[in-house]
Amino acid sequence: xxxxxxxxxxxxxxxxxxxxxxxxxxxxxxxxxxxxxxxxxxxxxxxxxxxxxxxxxxxxxxxxxxxxxxxxxxxxxxxxxxxxxxxxxxxxxxxxxxxxxxxxxxxxxxxxxxxxxxxxxxxxxxxxxxxxxxxxxxxxxxxxxxxxxxxxxxxxxxxxxxxxxxxxxxxxxxxxxxxxxxxxxxxxxxxxxxxxxxxxxxxxxxxxxxxxxxxxxxxxxxxxxxxxxx
Amino acid sequence: xxxxxxxxxxxxxxxxxxxxxxxxxxxxxxxxxxxxxxxxxxxxxxxxxxxxxxxxxxxxxxxxxxxxxxxxxxxxxxxxxxxxxxxxxxxxxxxxxxxxxxxxxxxxxxxxxxxxxxxxxxxxxxxxxxxxxxxxxxxxxxxxxxxxxxxxxxxxxxxxxxxxxxxxxxxxxxxxxxxxxxxxxxxxxxxxxxxxxxxxxxxxxxxxxxxxxxxxxxxxxxxxxxxxxxxxxxxxxxxxxxxxxxxxxxxxxxxxxxxxxxxxxxxxxxxxxxxxxxxxxxxxxxxxxxxxx
Amino acid sequence: xxxxxxxxxxxxxxxxxxxxxxxxxxxxxxxxxxxxxxxxxxxxxxxxxxxxxxxxxxxxxxxxxxxxxxxxxxxxxxxxxxxxxxxxxxxxxxxxxxxxxxxxxxxxxxxxxxxxxxxxxxxxxxxxxxxxxxxxxxxxxxxxxxxxxxxxxxxxxxxxxxxxxxxxxxxxxxxxxxxxxxxxxxxxxxxxxxxxxxxxxxxxxxxxxxxxxxxxxxxxxxxxxxxxxxxxxxxxxxxxxxxxxxxxxxxxxxxxxxxxxxxxxxxxxxxxxxxxxxxxxxxxxxxxxxxxxxxxxxxxxxxxxxxxxx
Numbered sequence: 001x002x003x004x005x006x007x008x009x010x011x012x013x014x015x016x017x018x019x020x021x022x023x024x025x026x027x028x029x030x031x032x033x034x035x036x037x038x039x040x041x042x043x044x045x046x047x048x049x050x051x052x053x054x055x056x057x058x059x060x061x062x063x064x065x066x067x068x069x070x071x072x073x074x075x076x077x078x079x080x081x082x083x084x085x086x087x088x089x090x091x092x093x094x095x096x097x098x099x100x101x102x103x104x105x106x107x108x109x110x111x112x113x114x115x116x117x118x119x120x121x122x123x124x125x126x127x128x129x130x131x132x133x134x135x136x137x138x139x140x141x142x143x144x145x146x147x148x149x150x151x152x153x154x155x156x157x158x159x160x161x162x163x164x165x166x167x168x169x170x171x172x173x174x175x176x177x178x179x180x181x182x183x184x185x186x187x188x189x190x191x192x193x194x195x196x197x198x199x200x201x202x203x204x205x206x207x208x209x210x211x212x213x214x215x216x217x218x219x220x221x222x223x224x225x226x227x228x229x230x
Numbered sequence: 231x232x233x234x235x236x237x238x239x240x241x242x243x244x245x246x247x248x249x250x251x252x253x254x255x256x257x258x259x260x261x262x263x264x265x266x267x268x269x270x271x272x273x274x275x276x277x278x279x280x281x282x283x284x285x286x287x288x289x290x291x292x293x294x295x296x297x298x299x300x301x302x303x304x305x306x307x308x309x310x311x312x313x314x315x316x317x318x319x320x321x322x323x324x325x326x327x328x329x330x331x332x333x334x335x336x337x338x339x340x341x342x343x344x345x346x347x348x349x350x351x352x353x354x355x356x357x358x359x360x361x362x363x364x365x366x367x368x369x370x371x372x373x374x375x376x377x378x379x380x381x382x383x384x385x386x387x388x389x390x391x392x393x394x395x396x397x398x399x400x401x402x403x404x405x406x407x408x409x410x411x412x413x414x415x416x417x418x419x420x421x422x423x424x425x426x427x428x429x430x431x432x433x434x435x436x437x438x439x440x441x442x443x444x445x446x447x448x449x450x451x452x453x454x455x456x457x458x459x460x461x462x463x464x465x466x467x468x469x470x471x472x473x474x475x476x477x478x479x480x481x482x483x484x485x486x487x488x489x490x491x492x493x494x495x496x497x498x499x500x501x502x503x504x505x506x507x508x509x510x511x512x513x514x515x516x517x518x519x520x521x522x523x
Numbered sequence: 524x525x526x527x528x529x530x531x532x533x534x535x536x537x538x539x540x541x542x543x544x545x546x547x548x549x550x551x552x553x554x555x556x557x558x559x560x561x562x563x564x565x566x567x568x569x570x571x572x573x574x575x576x577x578x579x580x581x582x583x584x585x586x587x588x589x590x591x592x593x594x595x596x597x598x599x600x601x602x603x604x605x606x607x608x609x610x611x612x613x614x615x616x617x618x619x620x621x622x623x624x625x626x627x628x629x630x631x632x633x634x635x636x637x638x639x640x641x642x643x644x645x646x647x648x649x650x651x652x653x654x655x656x657x658x659x660x661x662x663x664x665x666x667x668x669x670x671x672x673x674x675x676x677x678x679x680x681x682x683x684x685x686x687x688x689x690x691x692x693x694x695x696x697x698x699x700x701x702x703x704x705x706x707x708x709x710x711x712x713x714x715x716x717x718x719x720x721x722x723x724x725x726x727x728x729x730x731x732x733x734x735x736x737x738x739x740x741x742x743x744x745x746x747x748x749x750x751x752x753x754x755x756x757x758x759x760x761x762x763x764x765x766x767x768x769x770x771x772x773x774x775x776x777x778x779x780x781x782x783x784x785x786x787x788x789x790x791x792x793x794x795x796x797x798x799x800x801x802x803x804x805x806x807x808x809x810x811x812x813x814x815x816x817x818x819x820x821x822x823x824x825x826x827x828x829x830x831x832x833x
Binding site: 079 | 286467485
C-alpha cells in the first residue's frame with residue numbers, strides 16, 4: 001500500500017540497455033530513463049476493487065512532476081485514492097544506495113522476464129525488499145513487488161500498448177493488503193436485507209485490494225504548476 | 231367517498247397541529263444544513279473514521295447536496311414517525327375527544343367508508359409531508375451545496391454513487407419512505423380507534439416504533455432470524471437499500487443497479503401487508519365500537 | 524302513525540345493564556319527552572337510535588324501516604344534537620355547517636347554509652371559528668347542523684345542558700316552533716321534569732334502563748290526583764286532629780315533618796282552611812301533580828334529589 005504512488009512514476013522501458021547483464025547497470029538505465037520525463041498529465045480510467053469500497057469506475061486526471069510529485073484528481077466526481085506516504089517512492093528507491101541481485105528468470109504476461117531483486121543498503125529503512133520483472137527483449141519493467149515492514153507485499157503490474165513510444169504504460173494494476181483500513185463502526189443504521197452476512201474471517205486479514213488504472217492519454221513534459229499538487 | 235375524503239382533508243389541513251410537522255421538518259432540515267455548511271468536514275471525518283489516514287478524502291466534493299440529503303434522511307426518517315403519529319393518532323381519538331365523533335357516526339355514511347376516507351386522508355398527509363421533506367432536504371440542499379457523487383457509509387463499507395445515478399434512487403427512496411411511514415400511520419390509526427383522546431395512540435405508536443427500532447438495530451443473533459424479519463421497523467430502513475449498488479466480480483460498483491432489489495420488494499410487500507392488516511383491524515374494531523364519547 | 528318503534532331493546536356493557544327490555548313508540552308529530560335521571564339509560568337509548576351504540580338485543584324501526592338494514596336511508600332523515608353540541612373548533616361556523624350538510628347526503632347550496640345560520644342568529648359570525656363561540660352559540664350552531672338537511676325526526680339529547688336561563692328559554696321556544704309550525708317529530712331527553720312537561724306531548728320515564736311510565740302528558744298530569752305536602756311542627760298530632768274529619772281520607776302518609784295528601788287540585792284552598800281551623804300550624808304547603816310525585820318517588824332513594832323529602 002505505502003508504495004502505491006511510487007509506481008505512477010515513470011517506470012520506464014529500458015531501450016538502451018539491451019544485452020546488459022549486470023543488474024546494477026540495468027538499474028542505472030532505469031534511473032536515467034526516469035530523468036527524461038520531467039512531468040506528465042494523463043487522463044485515465046480508475047477502477048477500484050477493494051471489498052469495502054463499492055465504487056464505480058471513474059475518469060480521473062493523473063499529474064506527475066519530477067522528482068516525486070503525484071496527484072490523482074477526479075474533477076467531476078469523487079474517487080477515494082489511497083494516500084501517498086512519500087517515504088519510499090520508487091524514485092527514492094533508485095536514488096538511494098541499494099544492492100541489485102540477479103534472481104533468475106520468469107514469465108509475465110506470457111513474456112520471458114529477468115528478475116532483479118533490490119536490497120536497500122539502509123537496513124532500518126521502511127522498504128525491506130523490491131523485486132523487478134524486466135522484459136529484456138523490449139526492455140520494459142512488467143511487474144514490481146515491494147515488501148515493506150508495515151504493510152507486507154504490494155504488487156504492481158504494468159501493461160504496455162499504444163503508449164509504448166513514450167515509454168509509459170497503458171494500464172497499471174496495483175494489488176495490496178487491505179488490513180490497514182479500519183472502518184468506523186456503529187455510525188449507521190443499516191438496512192439488514194436478511195441476506196447472510198460475510199463472516200469476519202472473510203473481511204479480516206490477507207484480503208487483497210486492487211486498483212486498476214487505464215491510461216487514455218498522456219501529455220508529457222508540458223510543464224505543470226506546483227499548485228496542482230497542493 | 232370522494233366527498234368524505236375532501237372533508238377529512240379539510241379537517242387535517244385546517245388543524246394547526248398538522249403544520250407542526252411541516253414546521254418541525256423544515257426546522258430540523260435547516261439546522262442540519264446550517265451545521266453541515268459550516269462544519270461539514272467534521273461530520274465527514276466522523277463518517278469515514280480512521281479511513282482518512284489511509285485514503286485521500288476529497289471533502290469539498292463529498293459535501294454536496296445529494297450527500298447532505300442522505301444525511302438528513304438518515305437522521306430524520308427515524309423521527310418522522312412521531313410527526314405521522316401526531317396526525318394519524320388523532321384521526322379518530324381526536325374526534326372522540328372533541329365530541330364530533332358521535333355526530334360524524336350518526337350521519338348517513340357507512341363507518342367503513344368513514345374509516346377509509348380518514349385513512350386515505352392520513353396517507354395523503356404522509357405523502358405530502360414526505361414531498362415537503364423531499365423538497366426541503368433534496369432541492370434546498372442541492373441549491374445550497376450543489377450536486378456531485380454521493381458517498382454512502384455502511385457498516386462494512388463505503389460506497390460511491392455517481393451523481394447521474396442518484397436522482398432516481400431518491401425518488402424511489404421517497405416513495406418507499408412514504409410506504410414505510412404509511413405503516414406507522416396505519417398503526418397509529420388502529421390505536422386511535424381504541425382511545426378517547428389522541429395522546430394515548432400517539433404515545434403508544436411512538437413507543438412501539440422505538441421498541442421495535444431498538445430490536446431491529448440490536449445485534450443479537452437470537453433475534454436476527456426470529457424476531458427481526460417480522461418487525462415492520464426492520465423493513466422501514468429498506469429505503470437505504472436503494473442506495474446500495476451491485477458490485478461486479480472484482481468488487482467494482484455497477485452504476486444503475488441495486489444490490490438486493492428482491493429484499494426491498496419483500497420489505498415493501500411486508501409493509502403493505504402490515505398496512506392492510508392494521509387498517510382492516512381498525513375498520514373491524516370501529517364497526518363494532520359503541521361510540522360513548 | 525308510529526314514526527319510531529322500539530321493541531324489547533336491551534344494552535349490556537359487560538355486567539352493567541344500561542337499557543333493560545325497553546319498548547316504546549313515538550308517533551308522527553309528537554314531541555316525545557324522554558325523562559330519567561342521569562345514568563338512567565336515556566343517552567344509551569338515544570345512541571342506539573342513532574346507531575352509535577349497538578343493541579345487545581331488541582329491535583328498532585324508524586319511518587317503518589329496520590334501522591339495522593336501512594341505516595343510511597333512515598339517518599339521512601334524522602337530525603340530532605347529542606349532549607354538548609361539539610363541533611370542529613378550528614373551523615368556522617359556516618365550514619362546520621357545510622361539512623355536516625355534505626355528510627347528510629343531500630345537496631345544500633350556499634344560500635341555504637347562510638339562511639340557516641341567519642335563522643339561528645349566527646349570520647354575522649359565520650366566518651368566525653367555533654372556538655370563539657359561547658356555549659349558547661355553539662348550541663345554536665349544533666341545532667343548525669341538526670336541521671340543515673330538513674330531517675323528519677329530530678333527536679335532542681339533554682339540549683339545555685350548560686345553557687343559561689335565556690338559552691334554555693330559547694331552546695324551549697325552538698322546540699315548540701319546530702313542532703307547531705314545521706310539524707317535525709322530536710325526541711327530547713332531559714333529567715328535569717319541568718323541561719319535559721313544558722314542551723312534550725307524550726313522555727316516557729325510565730329508571731335503571733327500565734320503562735317506568737309512558738303516556739300523554741295530559742293524562743300523566745291529571746290534576747285530580749294532585750299531591751299536597753303540608754309541613755307542620757308535629758305531624759303525628761296533626762294527623763290525630765284530622766282523623767275525625769273528612770280530610771283524613773285524602774291523607775296518604777305522615778313523615779317526620781309533613782302530612783302528605785292526594786286530592787283534586789280545586790280542594791287545596793278548603794284543605795288549607797280546615798288546617799287553620801284545626802289550629803294546626805302550617806309552615807308550608809306545596810302542591811305537586813302526580814307525575815312529579817311519581818318521578819320523585821322514583822328518585823327518592825337517591826341522594827342528589829333528596830330536596831323534597833325528609
